[in-house]
Amino acid sequence: MPDPTKKLSFVYFGDAQNDIKSMWSRVIREAYKTVPQVDFMLHAGDLINRHDRDLEWGEWFYAGNYIHSTVPSMMTPGNHEYGTGVVLSPQWRPQFNLPLNGPKGLEETCYVINYTNLKVISLDAEQIDESPHYLEKQKRWLDSALTSDPRKWTAITFHYPVFSTKPNRDNENLRKHFKPIFDQHKVDIILQGHDHAYGRGMVKNVPTGKNVKDASGTVYVVSVSGPKMYDVSADAWMQRRARNTQLFQIITIEDNTLKYQAFTAHGELYDAFDLIKSEKRGNKLVNKVPAVRERL
Numbered sequence: 380m381p382d383p384t385k386k387l388s389f390v391y392f393g394d395a396q397n398d399i400k401s402m403w404s405r406v407i408r409e410a411y412k413t414v415p416q417v418d419f420m421l422h423a424g425d426l427i428n429r430h431d432r433d434l435e436w437g438e439w440f441y442a443g444n445y446i447h448s449t450v451p452s453m454m455t456p457g458n459h460e461y462g463t464g465v466v467l468s469p470q471w472r473p474q475f476n477l478p479l480n481g482p483k484g485l486e487e488t489c490y491v492i493n494y495t496n497l498k499v500i501s502l503d504a505e506q507i508d509e510s511p512h513y514l515e516k517q518k519r520w521l522d523s524a525l526t527s528d529p530r531k532w533t534a535i536t537f538h539y540p541v542f543s544t545k546p547n548r549d550n551e552n553l554r555k556h557f558k559p560i561f562d563q564h565k566v567d568i569i570l571q572g573h574d575h576a577y578g579r580g581m582v583k584n585v586p587t588g589k590n591v592k593d594a595s596g597t598v599y600v601v602s603v604s605g606p607k608m609y610d611v612s613a614d615a616w617m618q619r620r621a622r623n624t625q626l627f628q629i630i631t632i633e634d635n636t637l638k639y640q641a642f643t644a645h646g647e648l649y650d651a652f653d654l655i656k657s658e659k660r661g662n663k664l665v666n667k668v669p670a671v672r673e674r675l
């Protein structure tokens with residue numbers, strides 16, 4: 380029987396997407412240097428820019444090199460892993476080896492992985508956005524995946540943010556259909572990409588996320604690991620923000636504590652908090668933001 384109190388660590392990356400060999404390689408190397416005993420690495424979509432280009436996938440594998448062959452990876456597809464007509468990258472399934480336990484038709488893009496103390500789920504955000512059929516299917520599947528065989532901690536990744544960092548960008552559909560399921564099952568943390576900036580906050584039962592901070596619900600994170608950058612809004616859902624900064628995040632789960640740290644490409648700690656598990660009252664968030672100026 381695996382020890383349920385055993386420590387588990389993973390690295391979470393936002394979009395790598397562009398100039399992967401020259402600009403993203405340093406981020407994955409710095410991450411591995413910081414936490415070489417990591418259990419897996421998680422990529423929140425847009426790993427590359429053009430879904431079917433061998434050259435770009437080649438850069439992604441070059442940049443990670445032996446790290447990819449040493450540490451297991453899980454990845455969720457972004458819009459750039461899809462081509463015209465919502466066709467998944469032809470390289471995706473042959474080159475990765477992801478679970479087939481999601482809804483039929485979304486093999487290796489929507490799935491669940493159960494660790495002793497952590498359930499990690501990938502949703503296919505592009506299919507939520509483009510297909511009412513797969514939106515419904517993923518809603519039903521997610522509810523059942525969270526109901527059966529629960530773990531102490533739950534992390535969900537998908538590409539489009541529930542709460543955006545980019546000014547005037549909003550994914551209302553995602554929030555309307557999926558946030559109630561996250562709330563109902565008290566999902567601990569949501570790991571997203573797409574907006575090419577950094578934002579981290581906790582929002583509960585608020586349709587817009589504006590002007591409300593709540594220290595008892597799900598933590599939402601948007602991050603970026605590659606060099607393509609967008610502006611970041613002043614929306615109050617974010618307790619820590621950054622623009623124009625390549626980042627990686629290390630998440631460590633040990634018994635009742637989820638420890639979260641975000642680092643810059645240079646290995647400087649930029650954001651941190653602990654989540655303390657409380658089934659009854661909701662998780663307690665302890666901010667550990669370092670005394671580093673916000674990069675805005």
Ligand SMILES: [Fe+2]
Nearest residue numbers: 425457458573
């Ligand atoms: Fe994207």
